[in-house]
Amino acid sequence: MRSSLISNRLLMILLAVLSFAAMQAFAESRYVTENSQAASMESCVAPTDLMRRNHMDFLQHGRDDTVRDGVRGLKYSLAECIDCHASRDAKGQAVSVTAEGEFCQACHGYVAVSPACFQCHRTTPDESGSGKSLGYRLDGHSRALDMQQPAGR
Amino acid sequence: MSNKSDQPSVERRQFIGGTLAAAGALTLAPGVILHAAGSADKTTSGASGEHRWGMLIDANKCADGCSACVDACNSEHGLTDLGRPETDAVWIRPVKLKDKQTGHVDRLVMMCQHCEHPPCVDVCPTNASFKRIDGVVLVDRHRCIGCRYCMMACPYKARSFVHEALSEQSVAAPRGKGCVEGCTLCVHRIDAGEMQTACQEACTREGHNAIVFGDMKDPDSEISRILKSHNSVQIRADLELNTGVRYLNL
Numbered sequence: 001m002r003s004s005l006i007s008n009r010l011l012m013i014l015l016a017v018l019s020f021a022a023m024q025a026f027a028e029s030r031y032v033t034e035n036s037q038a039a040s041m042e043s044c045v046a047p048t049d050l051m052r053r054n055h056m057d058f059l060q061h062g063r064d065d066t067v068r069d070g071v072r073g074l075k076y077s078l079a080e081c082i083d084c085h086a087s088r089d090a091k092g093q094a095v096s097v098t099a100e101g102e103f104c105q106a107c108h109g110y111v112a113v114s115p116a117c118f119q120c121h122r123t124t125p126d127e128s129g130s131g132k133s134l135g136y137r138l139d140g141h142s143r144a145l146d147m148q149q150p151a152g153r
Numbered sequence: 154m155s156n157k158s159d160q161p162s163v164e165r166r167q168f169i170g171g172t173l174a175a176a177g178a179l180t181l182a183p184g185v186i187l188h189a190a191g192s193a194d195k196t197t198s199g200a201s202g203e204h205r206w207g208m209l210i211d212a213n214k215c216a217d218g219c220s221a222c223v224d225a226c227n228s229e230h231g232l233t234d235l236g237r238p239e240t241d242a243v244w245i246r247p248v249k250l251k252d253k254q255t256g257h258v259d260r261l262v263m264m265c266q267h268c269e270h271p272p273c274v275d276v277c278p279t280n281a282s283f284k285r286i287d288g289v290v291l292v293d294r295h296r297c298i299g300c301r302y303c304m305m306a307c308p309y310k311a312r313s314f315v316h317e318a319l320s321e322q323s324v325a326a327p328r329g330k331g332c333v334e335g336c337t338l339c340v341h342r343i344d345a346g347e348m349q350t351a352c353q354e355a356c357t358r359e360g361h362n363a364i365v366f367g368d369m370k371d372p373d374s375e376i377s378r379i380l381k382s383h384n385s386v387q388i389r390a391d392l393e394l395n396t397g398v399r400y401l402n403l
């Protein structure tokens with residue numbers, strides 16, 4: 001009886017230690033793809049946890065402002081997500097964010113969602129220059145660096 | 154902005170993450186309010202009812218055989234020619250009108266007329282077709298269900314339906330299969346403060362100067378001055394749609 005109590009306790013401690021390690025790994029993980037602009041940056045335009053949880057709401061809110069009211073240069077922009085998170089292959093070619101294992105696909109695949117964004121929105125940075133006049137990339141991505149660091153990071 | 158209510162809040166997760174990180178000898182700074190310092194200054198105020206964007210096309214100057222405006226529109230918005238004229242998207246197209254009695258031929262370009270009272274908006278069941286406060290008529294592809302009522306309602310045959318899956322769209326014009334689309338008056342340029350459409354730019358570059366774009370509410374704009382001093386027409390003026398695209402010498 002007593003020995004089983006001890007082993008229970010040991011089990012609890014073991015579990016606690018394991019979950020501690022897992023959560024710490026989670027808290028410190030970065031979830032960006034190698035060779036993307038995002039990999040070289042401290043954080044996203046908002047704290048990573050917030051973005052991970054709410055990016056779809058941020059984008060959905062902004063899309064009406066932009067399409068229907070012509071408000072541009074919003075903080076949350078799908079085009080900017082793609083510019084920053086698309087990784088580059090060995091030749092320097094941008095890889096689609098919806099390709100296997102890439103930034104958008106990896107997570108959407110993991111949680112089994114298929115958002116319709118990419119039926120209309122391109123999945124690599126637009127390097128043709130046709131979006132120049134959109135205004136949102138006038139000063140690159142300096143804006144994302146302006147922010148304070150999230151707590152505990 | 155609502156968080157997903159069936160999940161623990163981000164703040165709580167941050168607290169847990171932060172506490173654990175603190176145990177790992179990092180400082181926890183709870184209650185830090187995050188804001189992107191530079192986020193507001195680049196946000197534009199959006200479309201304004203003080204303008205009404207319009208276009209004036211001079212049929213005398215529109216040159217036979219020229220396709221500069223069409224090509225410019227296609228490249229600006231990433232409209233790819235799939236070699237299927239029946240279904241390829243067309244936002245602007247040259248039209249020839251022949252007077253059968255006299256044999257006189259007029260050439261002009263036709264696109265969405267950006268009606269003040271747009272029938273496409275009247276019929277759209279989802280509010281995807283809409284008129285911006287500055288008079289630009291657009292399709293909100295986030296809402297369009299591809300029913301194509303608007304295409305039937307439009308007296309000018311100005312809209313196209315996207316029949317095939319697309320990729321590598323222009324960042325200036327996200328577009329995809331199953332949605333209806335048409336001339337946007339280069340709304341991305343308007344919003345960026347660039348007062349020239351792609352078609353006008355190309356026409357001017359070719360030396361034809363058949364297209365003038367501008368603000369019809371500003372009495373000093375070039376388009377307003379020409380409209381005041383010349384006799385322009387609206388195509389199918391009898392429908393009383395008060396089009397934003399007008400024609401000279403027709």
Ligand code: SF4
Pocket residue numbers: 264265266267268271272273274290306307308309310311312335
């Ligand atoms: S021309 Fe056609 S598509 Fe354009 S606003 Fe008028 S009815 Fe709508």
Ligand code: SF4
Pocket residue numbers: 273276277278279280281282292296297298299300301302303304332333
């Ligand atoms: S095709 Fe789209 S924009 Fe046209 S009427 Fe139907 S829902 Fe509206």
